[in-house]
Amino acid sequence: MLRVAVPNKGALAQPASLMLSEAGYRQRNEQRDLTVYDSANNVEFFFLRPKDIAIYVGSGELDLGITGRDLALDSGAPVAERLSLGFGGSTFRYAAPVGQDWTVADLHGKRLATSYPKLVRADLERRGIEATVIRLDGAVEISIQLGVADAIADVVGSGRTLRQHSLAAFGDPICTSEAVLIEQRDSADSPAKAQLAARLQGVVYAQNYLMLDYDCPRVLLEQAIAITPGVESPTVAPLADPEWVAVRAMVPRADANQIMDQLAALGAKAVLASDIRFCRL
Ligand SMILES: Nc1ncnc2c1ncn2[C@@H]1O[C@H](COP(=O)(O)OP(=O)(O)OP(=O)(O)O)[C@@H](O)[C@H]1O
Ligand SMILES: O=P(O)(O)OC[C@H]1O[C@H](OP(=O)(O)OP(=O)(O)O)[C@H](O)[C@@H]1O
Ligand SMILES: [Mg+2]
DSSP states (O other), X not given: XXXXXXXXXXXXXXXXXXXXHHTTOOOOSXXXXXXXXXXXXXXXXXXXXXXXXXXXXXHTSSXXXXXXXXXXXXXXXXXXXXEEOSOSOEEEEEEEEXXXXXXXXXXXXXXXXXXXXXXXXXXXXXXTOOOEEEEOSSOGGGTTTTTSOSEEEEEESSSHHHHHTTEEEEXXXXXXXXEXXXXXXXXXXXXXXXXXXXXXXXXHHHHHEEEEEEEEEGGGXXXXXXXXXXXXXXXXXXXXXXXXXXXXXXXXXXXXXHHHHHHHHHTOEEEEEEEOOOOOX
């Protein structure tokens, strides 16, 4: 049986469960359930604090886990990323009160509050900066106002929390994070692990790609294929009119409108984009 850790609360919990449901796995009905056994797929899911997931996976007790890259790094646990999942995107940054215009070097000798002390200490060490790291559990943005720190290092999503507390980020991001599927570092692969990873990869592709269908004059086919090369190669099917063909290819969702403009300008007709629900590439 495969044992998989899923965040039980916070920013990653709902999208992680949704992605697993899309991939065909049973998820919990009750917020308070800590485990769910999916008998059809022989997988047991453990709903754990996002911060703890890398520790369970790193110890080898659980085979796979979904967590944030920043949390996995901060845990110091021996885990490796198997797959980027494309949600829960954030940066991890230093911040100080607006108007102080700090650089990272100014942190020397200062008090720095964070809930990610290992990640921060490693970054300071890399830069040769000595600062006092104060570990807080959350709501780190308030710590300067309350007098326990001079600056912070924290997760920035929309940036709203920093603005609300009159803080400004400075320096390059310490880490660019998103939700990732992790496994124990150097652990052996298994068909069960590979299958769950492949299913999640299918959902990620389905979210990142669209299916494009269009009619194209046969003489323009080569140019059209250059615009929509597809993943392997596009499907080209004959139409009743021998001068025309139908083309079908996957395109990155982010580029879809630009590609449709290019096809229309080339002379393609009836360019249709449709969502992909699941896929295996
Ligand atoms: N506002 C946000 N936008 C995007 N991702 C976020 C945001 N806040 C947190 N994350 C990501 O979610 C993960 C942390 O989850 P979260 O903060 O919800 O859990 P937690 O801090 O362990 O729980 P809690 O905050 O309740 O103590 C990190 O990987 C982080 O990058
Ligand atoms: O840039 P924003 O979109 O405003 O998001 C960033 C905030 O979200 C997280 O807090 P969370 O809700 O996890 O609370 P916490 O501080 O208690 O962990 C993070 O620690 C920031 O405080
Ligand atoms: Mg948090």
